[in-house]
Amino acid sequence: MREAAGLTQLELSTSLDKPQSYVSKIESGDRSISLLEVRALCMGCGVGFIDFVQALDVKLISLASRRNFTRK
Secondary structure (H helix, E strand, O other): OOOOOOOOHHHHHHHOOOOHHHHHHHHHOOOOOOHHHHHHHHHHHOOOHHHHHHHHHHHHHHHHHHHHHHHO
């Protein structure tokens, strides 16, 4: 989402008033985040929170469908 918004980790972290390592750890999976943090990241990237959640839901449904299809 950050890259699609054309932002560097430093640019996003600055807009969130966080250190660059905050974004890096989230992206690498070294740090879990709350729903409120997801919303802040969306806002920082110029993505609507509801749009993000809907796109995530579609992606998860697609992945689940593929897994069920390959298991048969």
